Amino acid sequence: MTAPIVHIGYHKTATTWFQETVFPAARSHEFIPRKQVQDALLAPPGLHFDAATAREKLALDGRTRPVVLSEENLSGYLHNGGLHGLIGPEMARRIHAVLPDARIVIFIRSQPEILRATYAQYVSGGGTWSQKRYFGGMQHRRGALTRPWKAPAFEYEHFDFEPLVAFYEGLFGREKVFLYPYEWIRDEAALLSRMTDDLGIEFGHESAAAKARNVSLGTASLAVVRGANLFTRQSVVNKDCIVDLPGGQVLRHGVKRALGAIRPLNAHRLQLRADVLAKAEDLYAPGNRRLMASRGLPLDELGYPL
Incomplete structure (x- = not known):
């Protein structure tokens, strides 16, 4: 039987398109609405999670098709560093407790581009801080607000993909963790064909130009x-x-x-500050090089910091 699929994000990698258009129309899998996924996996406080209860909330028993879950917050919320990087690994443990045979889908994106999109979403979602203050994280705060375990804020480390990929590989096995660059969506048919081969999922939606989705304000x-x-x-x-x-x-x-x-x-696309770009180049290059070597991904051709 085809295995269940859990798509954990990241944010700003066309997750809304997958959740609203692609996965609900799948012929081989049954899409579980995000609200159910959030209630089952994200809502229980740390030591109050129960795998059996989560299975009930997801209504896993008695289904005739394998399920597909898609929820980007399973990798952590982008504006608070995934609660100081603690949400990502904890959600991995919870997913493994509920769906140990799942195929894990992770979409990544060139970090300068994902940082640009993150700040644009922050402003679009109600934010008022400048890039300097937003990306500065704890630097422009005082007292308890400088401690990310007390008052989480944006953290560059959240988009260092390799550690979370490695964590999932340790739990599920490398052969069950599938990594896709967001940039491959430019050729939608080729990407979905690859996903069909990897995951055994049969898509049924009508194709559309991926580049037309989620256009940011200038x-x-x-x-x-x-x-x-x-x-x-x-x-x-x-x-x-x-x-x-x-x-x-x-x-x-x-x-x-x-x-x-x-x-x-x-008309003018948002540009990142020079110090933000420099930080991205410095922090993300080692992990990206490891992913490129271990996964054979053409991250150099796709503009990732290396």
Whole structure:
């Protein structure tokens, strides 16, 4: 029988497309909605997780097809460093306790690009901090806020993919962990054909141009949105707020929609600060080289720091 599949992210690697379009239409597997996955695996506090209860919440018994789970927060939330890097390995243990025969799917992305997309999402989601403050993590904080185990913030280490890949390989076996660069989505048919061969999944959705999904706002639009975000406390934790206006969240979404329709404001793509790029090159290169060697992935051709 074809094995269950657990897709753990990462964020900003077309997870929404997989969850809304690709996996629900699969003919070979039964897609479990994200809310069920979150309730079963993410919601229980540390020592209150029970594998049998999780199986019940996922309704695994009695299904006629293998399941597919897709939830990017299983690899950790991007804006808080995966709670100081603790969520990723804990979710791996929980998945193994519930679905020990699962095939694990991990999508990665060139770190400069994933950092750019992460900051753009932070602002789009309500953030007000500059790149310097956001990527600075603990540097621009005081007291207890400088301790990531007390008040988590963005951490570069979250997007160092190789340690989490190695952790999953140790739990499930290397042959059950499948790694795909996000950049391969440019050739959607080839990527999904590869996934079919690897995972035994039969896709049934209608193909569409992957590059048209999740287009980010441009530099000028993001600057305006940052200003509008000062008038609501939602939806990210680490931000400033002048006043939490009634309806401020509605205003924020309205501003985003209006700006998205003004093409000149989105003509210039967000650029990362030079120090952010330098940090990415320095931190991520060793792990990327190991992944390229062990997995035979063309990360050099895809623009990954090496």
